[in-house]
Amino acid sequence: MLESVPVKELINAIKCELEANYQDVVVEGEISNLSLSSSGHWYFTLSDSEASLSSAMFKMDAFRNPEIKKFKDGDKVLCFGSISVYTKRGTFQLITKRIMVQGKGNLQEQFELLKKKLMLEGLFDLNRKKVIPYYPKKVAIITAQSGAAFQDFLEVLYRRTKSIEVVLIPSLVQGDDAPKALMHALDKALKVGGYDVIIFARGGGSMEDLWAFNHEALVRKIAACPVPVISAVGHQVDFTLCDFVADLRVETPTAAAEVLSEHYAKVFIRLKHMHDRLLSNIERAHSRLERRFLSVSPNQILKIIWERVHGYQKRLARLDFIHRHHEILGLHEKQFLLDDYVNRLQNQMEKRLRIHNEKLEKNHSVLIAMDPKKVLGRGYAFVTNKNKKVINSKEVAIANKDQSLELNFHDGSVSVKIHQP
Numbered sequence: 001m002l003e004s005v006p007v008k009e010l011i012n013a014i015k016c017e018l019e020a021n022y023q024d025v026v027v028e029g030e031i032s033n034l035s036l037s038s039s040g041h042w043y044f045t046l047s048d049s050e051a052s053l054s055s056a057m058f059k060m061d062a063f064r065n066p067e068i069k070k071f072k073d074g075d076k077v078l079c080f081g082s083i084s085v086y087t088k089r090g091t092f093q094l095i096t097k098r099i100m101v102q103g104k105g106n107l108q109e110q111f112e113l114l115k116k117k118l119m120l121e122g123l124f125d126l127n128r129k130k131v132i133p134y135y136p137k138k139v140a141i142i143t144a145q146s147g148a149a150f151q152d153f154l155e156v157l158y159r160r161t162k163s164i165e166v167v168l169i170p171s172l173v174q175g176d177d178a179p180k181a182l183m184h185a186l187d188k189a190l191k192v193g194g195y196d197v198i199i200f201a202r203g204g205g206s207m208e209d210l211w212a213f214n215h216e217a218l219v220r221k222i223a224a225c226p227v228p229v230i231s232a233v234g235h236q237v238d239f240t241l242c243d244f245v246a247d248l249r250v251e252t253p254t255a256a257a258e259v260l261s262e263h264y265a266k267v268f269i270r271l272k273h274m275h276d277r278l279l280s281n282i283e284r285a286h287s288r289l290e291r292r293f294l295s296v297s298p299n300q301i302l303k304i305i306w307e308r309v310h311g312y313q314k315r316l317a318r319l320d321f322i323h324r325h326h327e328i329l330g331l332h333e334k335q336f337l338l339d340d341y342v343n344r345l346q347n348q349m350e351k352r353l354r355i356h357n358e359k360l361e362k363n364h365s366v367l368i369a370m371d372p373k374k375v376l377g378r379g380y381a382f383v384t385n386k387n388k389k390v391i392n393s394k395e396v397a398i399a400n401k402d403q404s405l406e407l408n409f410h411d412g413s414v415s416v417k418i419h420q421p
Contacts (some may be wrong), residue, residue, distance in 0.1 A: 015085035145170035161264035178212030376410035
């Protein structure tokens with residue numbers, strides 16, 4: 001007689017056997033009876049023409065597989081998970097950890113296989129890479145017309161330089177038709193010609209979202225492109241085969257704008273530095289010349305002369321004999337000596353006045369040579385406003401419409417009016 005065993009013991013033995021041997025399985029089939037419980041768990045049945053299997057996806061796994069909400073009865077899927085036995089009912093089911101549409105297969109595996117194939121052909125060799133021009137004049141960007149990637153690219157580029165002409169060639173960047181659209185856009189760019197760089201741009205996403213940029217025909221077309229190509233697809237952690245075959249791979253579309261404008265930005269910084277230095281030197285030279293001009297101005301020279309004359313006058317006043325006769329009575333013997341002093345003093349004054357007159361005439365000649373009208377006589381002119389104030393080109397450009405200005409020449413002036421276009 002056979003020995004009996006409790007139901008629980010038999011079920012536990014089966015449970016241990018199944019769960020130990022079917023930890024990681026991949027099952028393909030059609031979904032049916034798909035339902036969502038109040039606790040957030042999903043329950044469904046996987047079936048083919050000959051069998052069916054109960055399946056479940058718990059709440060936390062459903063968060064990692066949001067596409068399950070889009071599935072419907074009859075969809076063919078691949079489920080990754082393990083077998084679990086429910087002891088109380090004596091049933092088993094597939095606890096699904098990951099689910100995807102059947103037919104896509106393992107994208108990462110496809111990616112690695114194609115990457116290895118193209119690498120062996122030499123499409124990713126560094127010696128095939130073309131140099132990105134330092135100062136590109138015209139670039140084409142292939143991306144979605146309504147996507148944020150293009151706007152982000154323009155915002156960064158035009159903030160750094162406006163010397164680069166950008167042409168958008170719109171294309172699909174996601175979906176089954178995207179590879180064909182991307183290749184058509186590249187053909188269009190090459191047909192138009194005149195581009196220094198061609199950029200493929202797209203924002204980040206999953207491997208499925210970026211799969212169009214792993215299309216073999218597109219990768220080969222980029223490799224054969226005679227124009228340097230920049231791949232700006234995805235984010236820092238995203239890689240596509242277009243990244244490996246392109247002449248330069250950057251992390252984001254905005255990074256592509258920074259690369260293209262890098263040398264323009266450096267030139268702008270150098271020019272600004274040189275402009276500031278030149279302006280500073282001009283201001284110092286102007287200040288120096290202004291101080292020299294003030295030191296030899298007629299008013300300054302006359303002031304010095306009058307101070308000296310005034311000093312001589314006070315010294316002469318102290319030698320007034322008529323009003324000081326009471327001081328020198330009894331000093332007749334000194335009279336001749338005083339006369340001699342007076343004569344010497346007068347001679348000295350005349351000599352000094354003659355020297356100062358010569359200096360004054362010399363300075364006057366210098367002033368005549370520096371007369372602005374002499375400069376105007378060589379063909380120059382200057383503009384003044386109604387207040388007789390000399391104005392520069394910027395003030396002329398912003399003058400009110402029909403405002404009367406005066407154009408001054410060496411032999412006179414004429415009134416002019418500014419008519420803004």
